[in-house]
Amino acid sequence: MTSRTTDILLTATAPAIWGSTYIVTTELLPANYPLTVALLRALPAGLLLLAIVRQLPERAWWGRILLLGALNFSVLWAMLFLAAYRLPGGVAATITSVQPLMVVFLASFFLGSQVRALSVMAAVVGIGGVALLVLTPNAALDALGIAAAIAAAVSMAFGTVLSRRWQPPVSALTFTAWQLTAGGLLLLPVALLLEPPLPALTLHNWIGFGWLGLAGAALTYIVWFRGVARLEPSTIAPLAFLSPVTAVILGWALLGQALSTWQVLGIFIVIASIWLSQHAQRGAQPPKVRTAPAGVR
Numbered sequence: 001m002t003s004r005t006t007d008i009l010l011t012a013t014a015p016a017i018w019g020s021t022y023i024v025t026t027e028l029l030p031a032n033y034p035l036t037v038a039l040l041r042a043l044p045a046g047l048l049l050l051a052i053v054r055q056l057p058e059r060a061w062w063g064r065i066l067l068l069g070a071l072n073f074s075v076l077w078a079m080l081f082l083a084a085y086r087l088p089g090g091v092a093a094t095i096t097s098v099q100p101l102m103v104v105f106l107a108s109f110f111l112g113s114q115v116r117a118l119s120v121m122a123a124v125v126g127i128g129g130v131a132l133l134v135l136t137p138n139a140a141l142d143a144l145g146i147a148a149a150i151a152a153a154v155s156m157a158f159g160t161v162l163s164r165r166w167q168p169p170v171s172a173l174t175f176t177a178w179q180l181t182a183g184g185l186l187l188l189p190v191a192l193l194l195e196p197p198l199p200a201l202t203l204h205n206w207i208g209f210g211w212l213g214l215a216g217a218a219l220t221y222i223v224w225f226r227g228v229a230r231l232e233p234s235t236i237a238p239l240a241f242l243s244p245v246t247a248v249i250l251g252w253a254l255l256g257q258a259l260s261t262w263q264v265l266g267i268f269i270v271i272a273s274i275w276l277s278q279h280a281q282r283g284a285q286p287p288k289v290r291t292a293p294a295g296v297r
Helices: 003-018 022-027 032-052 059-086 089-094 099-111 118-133 143-165 170-193 204-231 233-255 260-278
Strands: none
Touching: 003 022, 003 204, 003 233, 022 099, 022 204, 022 233, 022 260, 032 059, 032 170, 032 204, 059 170, 089 143, 089 233, 099 118, 099 233, 099 260, 118 204, 118 233, 118 260, 170 204, 170 260, 204 233, 233 260
């Protein structure tokens, strides 16, 4: 197995685990606290990792870390939860699945990556697979929910590409600690102002928050940002299609939800689109990475 294949498979575990977010949120967490849930997913995990690495970014990196924390965590998670509350899950997942297609063009603009027709085709096929996987005939539309889903897709696309463009000379663990902490701190005043206090937490609530914070944020984003540093954004972004696949499989396995023939077909189409996207990037030149300013350590 080549090192590139190992990097892809390891990075793919992150979105696969993110697919558990829906079932954990609906089954284990208090309802109707989207901003507070996003805050408690980001900030404790970020502070824990920060306590481990014991390293703060130099002043030259503060602005970039705040922007990346907002794109990869604050805006992304807030908009995802808002979309989930305003739209059926299938509609939200289908809209946000346009993110890999955005990354293809953003990587060309910011990193000078080549726009490959096969990469565009793979992204379009993946969107179709997600639609088959999660859309239902009675899916309702909501203007605010659609706007939130689009904002989430845009935020993740920019976050993925800019995380590749701006690579500080630190480990993926440290890079993750900085961004999670920044994203959590940005969410803190918004959640406190816009949402009421949480009720008394049950054991199930604590388990849910623990899973989302430790596995769904800290561990998976270390793996994700490691992949961002090693692989082309157009290789990484389609791996996000694995999240709705995992969500559907967990719903079938743990909640007894029906799995239709169309959904099974959607799973195979999504997997095929991911394979196609990886094939499209074979032999591609690594995109440009913005080097750290002198003195930044």
